[in-house]
Amino acid sequence: MLSAEEIHEIEAEAQHYPTREAVLIDALRIVQSHRGWVSDDALRDLAEFLHMTEADLDGVASFYNLIYRKPVGRHVIHLCDSISCWIEGYAGVRRALAARLGVDFGETTKDGRFTFLPIVCLGCCDRAPAMLVDGELHVHLTPDNIAGALEKYA
Numbered sequence: 001m002l003s004a005e006e007i008h009e010i011e012a013e014a015q016h017y018p019t020r021e022a023v024l025i026d027a028l029r030i031v032q033s034h035r036g037w038v039s040d041d042a043l044r045d046l047a048e049f050l051h052m053t054e055a056d057l058d059g060v061a062s063f064y065n066l067i068y069r070k071p072v073g074r075h076v077i078h079l080c081d082s083i084s085c086w087i088e089g090y091a092g093v094r095r096a097l098a099a100r101l102g103v104d105f106g107e108t109t110k111d112g113r114f115t116f117l118p119i120v121c122l123g124c125c126d127r128a129p130a131m132l133v134d135g136e137l138h139v140h141l142t143p144d145n146i147a148g149a150l151e152k153y154a
């Protein structure tokens, strides 16, 4: 069941859109901000609230990299794996991140601190390689500077 707070926030966002369906990405984000991820139960309740099928809503939720359909760690790292980052040293950064975290893409560290995921081009190719941590952009990554970039995420 959606909470009163979630419903209030979704209704407030819905004012900015012409149809109820148009608010679905924001609605997914709102639910995720309250729960950390979007479970099957949350998806079912949200679909009902938006008058959509679960399958349609799941299709959208699964398409967007920033909507999580499985539990994630306290912080989420999205490492860009598109072409400019590949050219500028993505492979070394990925290896260094995986070694430092002890996990690979799709996994969460044992202490629940980080989930490590790939993402498509972040739109800052001139500063590649790049990653997001909780939506915050980090650029000009190297195997040597990633530890510093991660430090503040406790």
Ligand code: FES
Pocket: 080, 081, 082, 083, 084, 085, 086, 120, 121, 122, 123, 124, 125, 128, 129, 130
């Ligand atoms: S390819 Fe990585 S930011 Fe564009």
